[in-house]
Amino acid sequence: MIYYRDLVYNDDEQFVWNCYVEILGREPDSTGFVHHVNVLRTGRPRAMIVRSLMRSTEGRRRGTKIRGARAAFFWARLFRVPGIGSLLARIERVNDTWELRRSMRRLELETTKLVAIAQEQADMFARSPNRRSALALRDAESGLSPRGLRIFEELIGQG
Structure with a gap:
């Protein structure tokens, strides 16, 4: 449909x-x-x-x-339709403003969730006695290939 x-x-x-x-x-x-x-x-x-x-x-x-x-x-x-059209256009602009505000609130909530997840992962990494294994575990979960993992480790100075 x-x-x-x-x-x-x-x-x-x-x-x-x-x-x-x-x-x-x-x-x-x-x-x-x-x-x-x-x-x-x-x-x-x-x-x-x-x-x-x-x-x-x-x-x-x-x-x-x-x-x-x-x-x-x-x-x-x-x-x-003359007269009605301009009135409806004004109403539509108000509705668009409300919709924009709702979208901004949803975006703010999603961003807050993502920041919390990133902070949780950063804390896990910082607490890990073996940071390399924590990094490997996190990236293995994200689906990086071994080559991709090596490149990533080199980029952040872990390799």
Whole structure:
């Protein structure tokens, strides 16, 4: 199942590429690729690009279903209504700010977890009577090959 949200969270070029691959089942031709990227850069909503590819002869023949596309088409049309569109744009900016804050909190929590793991490994290494074996154990667990382990040890002055 293809989800609309998975298509749209990319830069313009990647978005167009993904739409062709997911909707039409092929890589874009150069003319179509350039055309759709330029259309996006003029301010046309991404939902309208998805809709045009889905409604093309090739898109209808393939019959790709995209979950969430119908709602995206509706909202893209609503944004174009004078008065309502500008109000919705303001609401969307506020929502984007909240989403950014939530993402920053998640990133902060994940970073805190990673710092704790790194500190735990550093403490284990510092307490080890045989630092070389502690280093080898840690790196063996991380999947380094013996050659990779030697290179790593040389880099940190243990070899």
